[in-house]
Amino acid sequence: MSDERDRDRDRDHRFSEGQGFSEEYEDFTLDPPELKVDPTKVDPVDSRAITDMLDQRNVGSDEVDTEDLMEVGLSYMQINRFEDATVTFERAARFAEDNSLDEQEAWVNKGVAHAELEEYDEAIGAYREALRIDDDSEHAASAETNLAYALWEFGESEEALEHAERAVEIDPRFPQAWYNRGFFLLERGLAEDAVNAFDNALRLGMRNAGLLEEKARALEELGEYEEAEEVQEQADELREDAEQRLVEEYGN
Template identity: 25%
Template sequence: MKIQNSILYGILAFSILSCDSVEDKKGRFLLKGNEKLEENDPRSAIQLYQEALELDSAYADAWFNKAVAHVQLNQFGQAISDFSQAIYYRPDYSQAHFQRGLSYLDNGEFYNARSDADWMKKNDPENWEGHFLAGLVAEKFEEFDDALLHFQKASELDPDNSDLLVNQATIHYYLKDFDKAKDLLIQAESINPFEPNLHNLRSMIAFDEGNYQEALDAVDKAISFNNRQAYFYNNKGLYLLYLGKNEEGIDLINQSIQMDENNPYAYRNKGIYYVLEGDKISALQFLDELYQDYPEMDLVEEYFEKAQEL
């Protein structure tokens, strides 16, 4: 299983058009790029933002929006570079610091993400996003008490944000305090019942409590609200394995890998599938390496030992 640790809050910059000047032309490219991004065509958007930058290389909004498009393509290194350019030309660009911090997290650069969180807490202290980013970083370092404090501070600054409650619930899930996690999810649902991560986390709690059908129902609800998250399909595949629907399960796990090939939980689930199928060689192909690299991952040791016993 996998929990989404970072959320793209891509607030695109816009431009006011004037006469047919450089400002007008670059603004048109920016707006056309935004339209392509809204049409889920980030590659075309990048080309249009680049046209704007060729007219004005110091156009911070174009650098920012271009970075957002790279994030949509999971091109986090290029996104970080473009967010950095936006910050270079506009040092007080708080949203660029936030988005760059999220991209650093997704790129595994946790200390750099912490630097952006620290900048935001110092320079934009009333913005919940700085505390949210700091909480995400603390979560990556398994500093769970600090993560909770940051998420709670973010909630104080933005009490109607259901995501912040879900993140607090996630920390309590890690700490195996399922009752507290479920209470927070109820609060989050009262604010936004359509939040997919809420239902995904609820599914994971149900799975850990052995309620596999309940887990399946909850993750189906998550998928109905967002059908583009690879780890939702991976979690659903795992639940189907535990419900004895192996072929349906492996199809979804493979679909998840096609969507995101960097999720070790998906390869663990493939290993579980092959254990259930009695295929020792294939099972160990996945579980042996995971046992070496992620020995603390839930279910890895259990199914590695079962694979060896086949």
């Protein structure tokens, strides 16, 4: 199992990378409107200006605003202070109304922060707590998708597929869930089912180099070499375009 996982890590692309949220997913954003400082315009030497501001907002008070805590946690995520984010999201969960959507969202976000730290055991616990609150809410599909990822990283690949399947059942219009389902199916040698899952993700608006690369890999396993080559070319073009945009953005 360890050799197989090492090979997976050597690939340029792995599936959800711990977050499982598309760019359009409104319930999890790394750009909270209340953050008054644009991190991309702050001198890295003076990045403490952001973190000091966040620490001030995160100090205890008699009246705790759960939404503010969530925004602080998301802001910590934005500047890669994931340990602080886990603490902040846990505080948000503790101060939120018991078994509310706010509490559930805080637990999901806490799991994401732990996953960024590769603390998959803690991430699994956070996602399970979120699902304990409600396994069929607007946040449940994201919890299931991220739980699947964390379980896979933790070596529980069979259970990971079960949760990926569950995510699709909860929200069949969540492209990331279809992508992850396709990844797990492909890992189990079910290439045809994987292609169908990847196609669903594409139809739902998810289009990136990683997804196309996985689809190309599945097509190769089916012996569809010509189509696989075409899809891989599309993936290469998307990756080149993304790299060019980065060069242009940071080269100016």
